[in-house]
Amino acid sequence: xxxxxxxxxxxxxxxxxxxxxxxxxxxxxxxxxxxxxxxxxxxxxxxxxxxxxxxxxxxxxxxxxxxxxxxxxxxxxxxxxxxxxxxxxxxxxxxxxxxxxxxxxxxxxxxxxxxxxxxxxxxxxxxxxxxxxxxxxxxxxxxxxxxxxxxxxxxxxxxxxxxxxxxxxxxxxxxxxxxxxxxxxxxxxxxxxxxxxxxxxxxxxxxxxxxxxxxxxxx
Amino acid sequence: xxxxxxxxxxxxxxxxxxxxxxxxxxxxxxxxxxxxxxxxxxxxxxxxxxxxxxxxxxxxxxxxxxxxxxxxxxxxxxxxxxxxxxxxxxxxxxxxxxxxxxxxxxxxxxxxxxxxxxxxxxxxxxxxxxxxxxxxxxxxxxxxxxxxxxxxxxxxxxxxxxxxxxxxxxxxxxxxxxxxxxxxxxxxxxxxxxxxxxxxxxxxxxxxxxxxxxxxxxxxxxxxxxxxxxxxxxxxxxxxxxxxxxxxxxxxxxxxxxxxxxxxxxxxxxxxxxxxxxxxxxxxxxxxxxxxxxxxxxxxxxxxxx
Numbered sequence: 001x002x003x004x005x006x007x008x009x010x011x012x013x014x015x016x017x018x019x020x021x022x023x024x025x026x027x028x029x030x031x032x033x034x035x036x037x038x039x040x041x042x043x044x045x046x047x048x049x050x051x052x053x054x055x056x057x058x059x060x061x062x063x064x065x066x067x068x069x070x071x072x073x074x075x076x077x078x079x080x081x082x083x084x085x086x087x088x089x090x091x092x093x094x095x096x097x098x099x100x101x102x103x104x105x106x107x108x109x110x111x112x113x114x115x116x117x118x119x120x121x122x123x124x125x126x127x128x129x130x131x132x133x134x135x136x137x138x139x140x141x142x143x144x145x146x147x148x149x150x151x152x153x154x155x156x157x158x159x160x161x162x163x164x165x166x167x168x169x170x171x172x173x174x175x176x177x178x179x180x181x182x183x184x185x186x187x188x189x190x191x192x193x194x195x196x197x198x199x200x201x202x203x204x205x206x207x208x209x210x211x212x213x214x215x216x217x218x219x
Numbered sequence: 220x221x222x223x224x225x226x227x228x229x230x231x232x233x234x235x236x237x238x239x240x241x242x243x244x245x246x247x248x249x250x251x252x253x254x255x256x257x258x259x260x261x262x263x264x265x266x267x268x269x270x271x272x273x274x275x276x277x278x279x280x281x282x283x284x285x286x287x288x289x290x291x292x293x294x295x296x297x298x299x300x301x302x303x304x305x306x307x308x309x310x311x312x313x314x315x316x317x318x319x320x321x322x323x324x325x326x327x328x329x330x331x332x333x334x335x336x337x338x339x340x341x342x343x344x345x346x347x348x349x350x351x352x353x354x355x356x357x358x359x360x361x362x363x364x365x366x367x368x369x370x371x372x373x374x375x376x377x378x379x380x381x382x383x384x385x386x387x388x389x390x391x392x393x394x395x396x397x398x399x400x401x402x403x404x405x406x407x408x409x410x411x412x413x414x415x416x417x418x419x420x421x422x423x424x425x426x427x428x429x430x431x432x433x434x435x436x437x438x439x440x441x442x443x444x445x446x447x448x449x450x451x452x453x454x455x456x457x458x459x460x461x462x463x464x465x466x467x468x469x470x471x472x473x474x475x476x477x478x479x480x481x482x483x484x485x486x487x488x489x490x491x492x493x494x495x496x497x498x499x500x501x502x503x504x505x506x507x508x509x510x511x512x513x514x515x516x517x518x519x520x521x522x523x524x525x
Contacts, residue, residue, distance in 0.1 A: 040410060042482060142388070142474065174469065175473075179472075180495075180496055
């Protein structure tokens with residue numbers, strides 16, 4: 001087994017708090033939510049297991065040490081443990097689905113098969129679910145723009161359906177720049193430039209002078 | 220290629236910046252050494268990123284031997300060259316040569332008049348280097364040719380944006396998957412490269428939209444925004460188009476970042492992270508919102524290059 005401290009990227013002398021922070025940061029990085037519908041899910045899951053194991057073993061080791069040292073009380077295990085809970089599962093929602101076969105193909109990762117069936121549906125009988133599933137197929141292929149269009153169409157045809165809405169919202173969220181990229185409306189902390197600095201100093205000088213003191217003697 | 224894939228310099232550590240420059244200069248030298256000095260003019264930031272990815276993959280140990288030497292282009296400037304893994308640099312050099320030759324062929328097809336003659340001349344000057352590179356790495360040549368072919372097909376059929384991105388994305392995926400040390404890394408590198416390819420193509424389309432409208436050249440965004448009958452971007456639509464292009468680019472970055480988390484922690488992880496999570500968004504800001512033109516960028520780059 002790998003050195004659990006190395007897995008978490010902390011030194012052996014790190015405090016419990018530091019270890020917890022490192023664990024949390026890594027757990028966020030590999031969190032399965034990011035990898036739903038992705039071919040990388042398996043690898044992310046492995047990493048997640050690795051850091052879970054590492055964290056558990058460090059906690060166990062330290063607990064043992066503390067018991068033998070008999071200095072502190074028992075260590076409180078406060079971490080919640082992350083793992084796979086809610087992977088997107090196509091088919092769970094809609095029992096009356098007309099596309100059960102397509103959903104099971106998508107779940108099994110057989111995207112080409114799912115696409116073939118969907119393409120066989122004549123244009124006039126394509127309903128909201130068809131657009132949602134087609135969008136899912138496109139999304140898994142990486143065709144993000146088309147996927148978004150299809151999810152949008154599905155939400156328009158059936159605004160009440162939470163499954164379609166979720167998919168569309170996720171697409172929009174990815175495009176917003178909050179998950180990486182650039183958002184023109186997000187204020188960037190630019191700090192202060194030299195102009196701000198001078199202004200601040202002059203202001204401070206004025207304030208000082210009001211109170212009878214002086215900050216910048218020449219003005 | 221296009222020079223869109225570069226780090227955000229201000230956020231690099233000083234040693235990372237030096238390392239980036241050294242890789243850049245070493246690639247330049249490798250191109251010149253293997254395929255002739257003329258080819259070094261095609262040196263790009265994008266291919267530097269490719270070298271970083273491949274060096275990051277296999278080699279954790281630090282056993283590089285840096286040497287200082289004269290810059291090929293500017294005798295007054297000193298460059299740092301790293302002598303290691305020459306095969307990787309050679310591969311990147313070949314990729315540079317083959318890609319730029321492909322782009323030349325493409326330009327030759329598009330242009331008319333005096334420019335066409337200039338491109339023809341340049342193409343004949345480059346053909347020897349191209350042949351050598353294609354011989355050295357036939358799989359790269361094959362991948363690029365496949366890309367050019369399917370690109371031309373997609374453009375001929377006036378396909379939508381996603382389909383037009385596909386050739387570039389697939390080509391990059393194929394070439395980068397070749398760098399992986401095992402199967403798992405193949406998926407990770409493949410995912411990053413695929414969405415990077417999509418990002419690059421979309422960025423290029425957004426960057427060229429104005430020119431393409433004027434020259435009536437193909438651009439997938441013309442169809443997307445129904446601009447078939449206009450010669451410039453209509454003012455009332457401009458901000459919508461900018462935001463849509465930016466959103467499409469963001470979508471690709473949001474797919475790259477999770478894959479980036481799974482990339483092996485290697486020597487250049489810091490720089491690679493910087494490029495994808497900061498460098499690409501910065502390009503979006505500069506090109507889409509600040510309208511920094513290609514000419515201005517070239518000028519800026521010249522100050523840095525050579």
